Amino acid sequence: MSYTEFIKKYDIKMSIKEIPFRNDIDDFGVGARHWAFIIKVGTYPIKYTGFYSTGSAIKGIPTLISVLDSLSLDTRDVNNQSFLEWVDNFGYDSDSIKALKIYNACLDEYRDLCKVLNQADRKAIDQLHSCESL
Numbered sequence: 001m002s003y004t005e006f007i008k009k010y011d012i013k014m015s016i017k018e019i020p021f022r023n024d025i026d027d028f029g030v031g032a033r034h035w036a037f038i039i040k041v042g043t044y045p046i047k048y049t050g051f052y053s054t055g056s057a058i059k060g061i062p063t064l065i066s067v068l069d070s071l072s073l074d075t076r077d078v079n080n081q082s083f084l085e086w087v088d089n090f091g092y093d094s095d096s097i098k099a100l101k102i103y104n105a106c107l108d109e110y111r112d113l114c115k116v117l118n119q120a121d122r123k124a125i126d127q128l129h130s131c132e133s134l
Helices: 003-010 064-075 083-090 097-117 125-132
Strands: 014-021 033-042 047-054
Touching: 003 014, 003 064, 003 125, 014 064, 033 064, 033 097, 047 064, 047 097, 064 097, 064 125, 083 097, 097 125
Parallel strands: none
Antiparallel strands: 014 033, 033 047
8 A cells, every 4th residue: 555545535634833852852953844743533533743854955845755754664563573673673772761751652653653553543553554654
């Protein structure tokens, strides 16, 4: 399934707004751009809110497809792996506090995304993860 098909199947919409900085992460390079977004699935009440950042070379407003691709990459493996498996697969140091924070943030992102997508279909998160990456 493509992202376009996934978006159409679940009637996914996004609003996005550029913001001057992110208060959750502060180690972006000079010229990075930051966005706050809200994703809504059909007419279901629960919405997903998050942040998206780009480097200075990326121009324009992020698309729904690029945001979904980023969410998919962040959440694809975290639910099926322990922290030690995850750091081993992604090349992080298992003694790193920063790696643990990233793992926990991805796990929270997975859980929050499931709450939104599962309103429409319990298999929606798996379908998102099966979309071909950009």
